[in-house]
Amino acid sequence: MPRKLPRFLTPMEVEAMLEASKDSPRDNLLLKCLFYLGLRNSEAQKLDIGDIDLINRTVKVVSGKGGKDRYVPIPTDELVEELRKAFRGREEGRLFNISDRHIRRVVKNYAVKAGVRKPSEVHPHTLRHSYATHLQNQGVPLNVIQSMLGHERIETTTIYTHLGLERARELVEKAFRKE
Numbered sequence: 001m002p003r004k005l006p007r008f009l010t011p012m013e014v015e016a017m018l019e020a021s022k023d024s025p026r027d028n029l030l031l032k033c034l035f036y037l038g039l040r041n042s043e044a045q046k047l048d049i050g051d052i053d054l055i056n057r058t059v060k061v062v063s064g065k066g067g068k069d070r071y072v073p074i075p076t077d078e079l080v081e082e083l084r085k086a087f088r089g090r091e092e093g094r095l096f097n098i099s100d101r102h103i104r105r106v107v108k109n110y111a112v113k114a115g116v117r118k119p120s121e122v123h124p125h126t127l128r129h130s131y132a133t134h135l136q137n138q139g140v141p142l143n144v145i146q147s148m149l150g151h152e153r154i155e156t157t158t159i160y161t162h163l164g165l166e167r168a169r170e171l172v173e174k175a176f177r178k179e
Contacts, residue, residue: 007121008129016114017107027106029082030096034107034124036079037061037072038131038148041103041124047095049087054080061150070150132157 009017014035021028033044043061051060057074074080086095096103103124111122128149135145146157 007118007123007126008133009116009122009126010130011134013114013116014127014130014134017110017116020113021106021110025082025086026096027110029086030098030103030106031110031127032079032082033095034103034127035131036075038128039072040128041100044096044103044124045094045098045100048093049090049095050092052083052095054084068150068152070147072148 017031018028018035021031030044033039033047034041037059039047039061046062047059048062051062052058052074053060054074057080058071059074061070061072063069074083083095098106107122107124107127108119111119116122132145132149135148136142142154142157146154149157151157
């Protein structure tokens with residue numbers, strides 16, 4: 001039986017969720033960590049301040065799936081500054097002191113508030129799929145995406161990535177363009 005493609009959000013849908021959460025700094029930062037860092041729910045839950053290097057703009061994801069560590073770049077100046085503010089003088093401890101269930105509730109709540117299509121299908125992992133799809137659509141090589149997601153096998157990464165319809169249309173039209 002063929003595997004169902006995982007759900008992913010468009011950049012506009014992610015932006016709408018971030019906008020909907022802007023009045024809650026913690027929730028907003030949580031959504032940004034799930035999307036901009038491609039974290040799994042459990043990785044966001046365990047994210048330790050000591051593993052965030054704001055100078056080198058990296059996050060060490062400790063004991064991800066399969067017990068492997070990986071480094072993920074912090075992609076925006078805005079996220080670096082928000083993480084700096086979130087530390088509030090703390091040098092250790094978890095960034096988010098919330099349960100797995102609460103993370104799921106936060107994601108679902110802002111999907112509904114943002115008017116995302118089919119919000120019942122939006123989960124924390126949806127933001128991870130969206131991260132991978134966004135990277136692919138921006139031309140990031142699949143092996144780099146594989147590394148960012150912490151996948152051992154490239155086949156696993158291909159399940160997470162979806163060439164967006166707009167990008168696919170551009171590539172197909174370019175292939176048939178008479179020059």
